[in-house]
Amino acid sequence: MSVKINTVDKQLPKFSRITEEILPFLDTWLHGQDERFIRKVKKIFESALVDKRYSIMDPIEVFTNTSFESRNDIYVREMIDLGEKVLVKALAKANWKPTDLDFIITVSCTGIMIPSLDAYLINKVQLRQDIVRLPVTEMGCAAGISGIIYAKNFLQANPGKRAAVIAVESPTATFQLNDYSMANIVSAAIFGDGAACVLLSSQEEEGPEIVDESMYHFYDKIHMMGFKLTNMGLQMVLDIEVPETIAFHFPNIIHPFLEKNNLSINDIDHLIFHPGGKKIVQTVEDLFGDLGKNIDDTKEVLRLYGNMSSATVLYVLERIMDNQPAKGEKGLMLSFGPGFSAQRILLQF
Structure with missing residues (x-):
């Protein structure tokens, strides 16, 4: 189903x-x-x-x-x-x-x-x-x-x-x-x-199918991102280690998830990546670039709107869907957040 x-x-x-x-x-x-x-x-x-x-x-x-x-x-x-x-x-x-x-x-x-x-x-x-x-x-x-x-x-x-x-x-x-x-x-x-x-x-409707989904949790990286509640409000916690940590874990985040679905990065037509900020985008762009892929829609959402936290990757998804991918094409959604964790979804259009 x-x-x-x-x-x-x-x-x-x-x-x-x-x-x-x-x-x-x-x-x-x-x-x-x-x-x-x-x-x-x-x-x-x-x-x-x-x-x-x-x-x-x-x-x-x-x-x-x-x-x-x-x-x-x-x-x-x-x-x-x-x-x-x-x-x-x-x-x-x-x-x-x-x-x-x-x-x-x-x-x-x-x-x-x-x-x-x-x-x-x-x-x-x-x-x-x-x-x-x-x-x-x-x-x-x-x-x-x-x-x-x-x-x-x-x-x-x-x-x-x-x-x-x-x-x-x-x-x-x-x-x-x-x-x-x-x-x-x-x-x-x-x-x-x-x-x-x-x-x-889960009715018979049009749209990309969610083929698989998975979370990936980094050990001992709780300090890297989040908010501290102060008398003046929610104070941002953002460690300079974030891009480097993502780069280090990137192979384990991407490849086993795709292999579980009998796929490789070469089979992915659309990268639907959360634009965390300049350094994170450049880090992931370099990693995907080495694999022959681009994150142009991610960069465009960052340029037009900035990082809107949880909503941002959904703006990237909207751009992809509005371009009406061909039937059978595959998309990989990816975002990172406090914990530290990565979230992944495999789509088939």
Whole structure:
């Protein structure tokens, strides 16, 4: 019994700025800092491979010293709005009714809300009262693929059902105004806000089939990525070891997974990779390049939107699906997140 991805859609917040428009805000934020440090920070923004960032807040709000409570209130309000909009868009694109859904998974790591987003969507979109809900809150950038894996397992065990995975993220809401660490600066340079929705089905429907899925967990690398909860909010943890660690584990992440399905990287037509940031993208591009493959769609999503945490890989998937791959072509989805872990999905179009 196969599980297929029927539809992917996205929703962007109302505020956006190109990189050149962000630089004057950096002058205000970094006022009083060493001139060499200021030049270094601007260089990081200018060379981040991100042309434009979308945000749930106006840049003036982002660079205003507000409380964690105030920022989280904005996060809750805007995540509910983005989640509702992207779910409604995806349902319309698939020609599904809200009551067609049997399972809803909501994904986010950039704020705190209880009840979780799925509870709000049940009311706002009038989903069924017996819908099964699962919030995924602490898997970071990997959670978009994680959500699809959980949905696939549910659908495989329940033929004739339908599921939605909704990823909503605002890394902007985690920006720390009083933190001048490289982790905070680099994350501000590469991240943006956004939402995406994936609709899946174990009915007879069109769309790529999920052939296989797997998680890969790195030992003793918990320190590399995540958030630390401080009085000012969620403080980014981002170790400089991340690209090197990915490169070291890359053969074990890719080849055994494909071999289990009697495939090699040569059999993969579409690489659907999460754009974690400039250094990670360049590292993985070099690795895939050595294997004769490209991650052009990944780089384009990073350029157009930045890293939107869990939602970003779903933007790459949408680009691939919109290009209507030929029947029988195969795709490999890949993302990395806190833990440290890698998430993988094999698709057949």
